[in-house]
Amino acid sequence: MAGYRVHEYDVLVVGAGGAGLRAAIAAAQEGARTAIVCKTLLGKAHTVMAEGGVAAALATVDSEDNWRVHFRDTMRGGKLINDWRMAMIHAQEAPDRVLELEEWGAVFDRTADGRILQRPFGGHRYARLAHVGDRTGLELVRTLQQKALSLGIDVFMETSIVRILKDSQRVAGALGFRRDTGELLVFRAKAVVLATGGIGKCYKVTSNSWEYTGDGQALAFWAGAELMDMEFVQFHPTGMVWPPSVRGVLVTEAVRGEGGVLLNSRGERFMFHYIPDYYRAETAETPQEADRWYHDKRNNRRPPELLPRDVVARAINAEIKAGRGSPHGGVYLDIASRRSPKEIKHLLPSMYEQFAKLADVDITKEPMEVGPTMHYMMGGIRVDPETAATSVPGLYAAGEVACGLHGANRLGGNSLSDLLVFGRRAGIYAARYANSLPQAPTFSGDEVETAANELIEPLHRADGENPFALQAELQETMQNLVGIVRTGDELKEALHKIQELKDRTKRVAAVGDVIYNPGWHMAISLGPLLVVAEAIALSALERRESRGAHTRDDYPKEDPHQASFNLVVSADLQGRPQLRKEPRPEMPQELKKILEEV
C-alpha cells in the first residue's frame, strides 16, 4: 500500500457511540485538539438502539432513592465482583450526567410536576431510568452528536482503526483506513480513547449490528493492555425469535418495567419458580403482590420478571428446554392484557412498530414471542476506575469496551449511565495527559508499513476462503459452545475450533478492490473477533463456578472463594493470550456497610 496522509491530534477517540461522543466532548472542552473516528456514519452507533433508559438516582419518582442504593443494586446485580470504585463513581455521578444532557437539549419524559420521569427496571430497587419513551438511545446520541459538532470536533466517518501505534511504550497514534475509499490514514496522537463498544458479532443470535467485532478489545490487547472479566457475556432475556431474519433483535426490558409478564406455553407466569435465594427477600411471592408493586412499592415486593437479566435469561432458557416454549422456540411476553392499547403505544412506540412491521404481531392485542439474545459484554479492557486509563500510557477506554463497573452481570439502564460517566472521565484524563506532553511520541514507519501490508493481503490472494463463511463458523461455535450454559468439555472444544479458525483466517480472500468492499472489511474483522472469542473461552474455562451471566453446567454453584479474583487476559511475548488471576482490592468499611444495610 503506497503513501498515506498523517493527521495530527492531541486526542483521538475511536468510536462514536455514547462513550466516544461523550469522551470527545470532554476532551475538546479540556482544550485538546480532538477527532472522532467511527466505522459507520455519525449517529448510527449501537447506542441509538438503547431503548429503556439511563439509570441515575435522581429520585424524582421514588424519593427514597440515592447513590447508595444505586451502588448497592449495581454491585448485587454484578454478583459482587464489580470494581467497587467504579460502581461508586458511577452511582454518584450519573445524575449530573443526565441533567447535563438536558442542558444540551435532550428532552426526557416528564413527571406530573414537570421533572424527569423515571421508570422501574430489572434489578433496580427504585424507579430509576430516565427515558424518552422507548427511544432513549436515539435521544442520547443525537444530543451528544449535536454537542460534539457544535464544539468543532473533527469526525472521520466510515473509518476503521486497525492498530494502535506506539513509541517504545507510549501511545503515539493509530493506523486506520477509510472504508469508502480504502485510503490509508495515519493519526499522530498523544492519547487515544477506545470507545468501540461490544463483541456481539462473535455470536449468531445477537442484538448487536455488524459493527460489533471487538475491535477496541483487540487493539488494546495487541497494544499490550489487559482484558478482564471476559467470561461475563450478557444474554438479554428478550430478543425477537420470529421471523428468522430478525431473530435476536432486542425487545426492551421496559416492556416488563411497564408491567409486561413472561408466560410459557401453558400460560403460567413461570418466573415465580426461578427466584434465587439471593433475591427472595425482595421479590414478590404471588402475582397479586407483584401486581400491587407497580402502584405501591413500599408495601409490596418487586415482580420476578424484573429480576436481573442473567436470572431471567436462564429461566427462559430452562422453560424452552423443558418443552414449555412457544411455537418458534421462545416464550411469551405479554403486555396486551396488562395495559391499554393507548398506553402501550405511548410507552413503547418503537416496540409496537417493530412487531407490527417485522412480525405481523399487534402487541396491544397479542403476546410477543421472545428468547435470549447475546446483548452486552461485561468484560473488556481493564481500566483505572478514576481516569479510565489502561496499562498502556496514553491509551484510555470507556463504555462497553471497558470493564469493571458491571461485574458478572449488568443491570439494564446502567450502560447508558456508564458511557456518560466514564466517557467523560476518559475524555478529561486523556486530554490532561495529552496536554502534559510537549509533542506526540514518534512511531516507526516500519510498523506502519507492515500493518498496511497485512491489511491489504486478503485482496491479493487469488483464491481462498470466503470471510463471511468463516465468521458464520465462529458464530456457530460461540453460540453452541460458549453460550448461556457452558461446560468444560465444550469450552475446550471451542478453543480448539478457534485455533483452527485463526489458521484459516490467514488464507481468506477478498474479491474486488479497496472501495467500500464489505468482504475485505469482514476479512479484516476476523482478527479482532478471534482475539475476543479466544479470551472469552479461556476465561470461561478458568472460572469453575456459576456467577452472574457465566453459568457452568459442571460447576452449577456460586463459589464464595472465587469472588476474590477477576480473570485478566493479556498478550505474552509471542502475542498469545495468557491468563492470570487478579486479586480484588479490599472494599472499604463504609461501602461494605452500604451493601449490608441499604
Next chain:
Amino acid sequence: MALRTIRIFRGTAGNGTFVDYQVEVEEGNVVLDAVLKVQAQLAPDLAVRWNCKAGKCGSCSAEINGLPRLMCMTRMTLFPPDRPVTIAPLKAFPLIKDLVTDVSINYHIARQIPPLRLRPPGPDGIRRMTMDDIERAREFRQCIECFLCQNVCHVLRDHPENWALFFGPRWMVRLAELEMHPLDDDDRRNFLKEKAGVGYCNITKCCTEVCPAEIRITDNAIIPLKERVADLHYDPFRWLLDRLRGKRPIPRPEERVEKAAAS
C-alpha cells in the same frame, strides 16, 4: 423458502449497471435480508450500508422498485414474487459504489445549525417541562437521519445547485425541534430565512410521504417555520414601519436565486 430475483445496481459513478442475483427468500424476510444474502453468498464486495436492522438507525436507505425506503423495514412480500425486486442507490446524493452514496453534505449542514439556547432554569435550579409542553417537538426527535426526505425533496433532487441555498427537510425538522423546545430562548427567524432557506420549500410534501419515522415534516415542521419567518419579514405593519424608518425590504427567495445564478 422461494427463489427470488434481486436486481441490484452495481458499480461506481458513471460506470455501473443493474445485475440480477437469485437468492432463497424465507418467510418474514425483508429486502435487506435478501441483499445481505447476495453479499454473503454471491457478491462479497457488494457495498451496502446497514446497522440496526430494526428501523432505528436509518442507514439502509435505498430506492426499491423506484420507491425510496428503508431496506430493513420493507418486507419481500410487498412485491410480486414472479418479478425481480430492483434496488438502486439514493439518487440525490453522489454515488460511492453500488448501494452506497455520499451523504456527507448533511453533516456539513448540521454543523451550521447553532446549538440550543435555553432560558435560565427556575429558582430551584430544576428545568420543569410538562408532558404537554414536550409533546409537540417529540415527533421531530424521532428522526433517524435516513435522509430519505433529503433524497426526494425535488428542490434538491432536481436542482443540485440548491444545496447551497436550502438545508432540506431533515434540517427543517431539526430546526423545528429547536424552535419548539419548551425552554428555547433563541430567535432563529433570520437564520431560517437567510441561511436555511426555508422559503425554498414549496410544500409538495414528498418528504412527508417517505418518512419512515412518520414525521409530518411539511405540516408540522416546515409550515410553522415558514409562518414564523413570515411574521417577521412579511408582516404588513412591520413592512410599513421599516419603510417609514427608511430600512430596505429584505429580498425575496426568488431574487436570491437569480443573484446566485448570476454570480
